[in-house]
Amino acid sequence: xxxxxxxxxxxxxxxxxxxxxxxxxxxxxxxxxxxxxxxxxxxxxxxxxxxxxxxxxxxxxxxxxxx
Amino acid sequence: xxxxxxxxxxxxxxxxxxxxxxxxxxxxxxxxxxxxxxxxxxxxxxxxxxxxxxxxxxxxxxxxxxxxxxxxxxxxxxxxxxxxxxxxxxxxxxxxxxxxxxxxxxxxxxxxxxxxxxxxxxxxxxxxxxxxxxxxxxxxxxxxx
Numbered sequence: 001x002x003x004x005x006x007x008x009x010x011x012x013x014x015x016x017x018x019x020x021x022x023x024x025x026x027x028x029x030x031x032x033x034x035x036x037x038x039x040x041x042x043x044x045x046x047x048x049x050x051x052x053x054x055x056x057x058x059x060x061x062x063x064x065x066x067x
Numbered sequence: 068x069x070x071x072x073x074x075x076x077x078x079x080x081x082x083x084x085x086x087x088x089x090x091x092x093x094x095x096x097x098x099x100x101x102x103x104x105x106x107x108x109x110x111x112x113x114x115x116x117x118x119x120x121x122x123x124x125x126x127x128x129x130x131x132x133x134x135x136x137x138x139x140x141x142x143x144x145x146x147x148x149x150x151x152x153x154x155x156x157x158x159x160x161x162x163x164x165x166x167x168x169x170x171x172x173x174x175x176x177x178x179x180x181x182x183x184x185x186x187x188x189x190x191x192x193x194x195x196x197x198x199x200x201x202x203x204x205x206x207x208x209x210x211x212x
Contacts, residue, residue: 007069007075007077009076009078009079010076010077010079010094011079011080011081017078017080020078040148041149046150047148047149048143048150048152048172048174051138054141054143054145055107055129057148058092058109058111058128059090059092060090
């Protein structure tokens with residue numbers, strides 16, 4: 001399964017991506033990206049808790065291999 | 068292919084070969100033409116290089132369709148992590164109680180769902196207006212890969 005897009009693509013640096021995660025976590029969940037990642041990894045938040053949680057969790061680099 | 072329904076740009080974390088997946092997503096929730104429909108897209112993907120050349124393979128996804136600002140249906144695959152739900156599944160935005168559970172929280176099993184099938188559904192069955200005349204060709208090409 002592969003995805004192709006003709007939309008404009010912007011590659012973000014790791015720092016820019018982290019900033020984007022932080023912005024989205026604050027906007028959607030009212031917490032910093034760092035706090036969200038910590039609580040997700042601690043099991044306090046489940047990735048399927050809400051659409052916004054899933055959306056931000058999917059942005060976390062390596063979220064699939066942290067555990 | 069996303070250009071069939073939106074002009075919102077895509078942000079990616081990286082393109083390079085790596086042991087761990089990279090992430091991409093639509094930069095914003097995309098409102099679709101033809102009604103109060105919207106779509107969110109996130110994917111985890113791996114970049115591979117083998118004898119057949121370079122290839123990008125989807126390793127996880129979130130495809131969420133919204134209607135009037137509320138999530139109508141979402142397709143998820145987050146194969147590892149804290150969640151015990153490692154298989155592809157979907158959630159429906161149905162406000163129905165099933166015993167002490169809300170149907171919207173139930174993980175409805177699916178096979179792996181390609182983004183092209185989701186885009187085809189929103190156009191042919193939910194009434195989103197495609198932004199490109201060649202949307203069917205693009206979707207068929209994506210399905211064939």
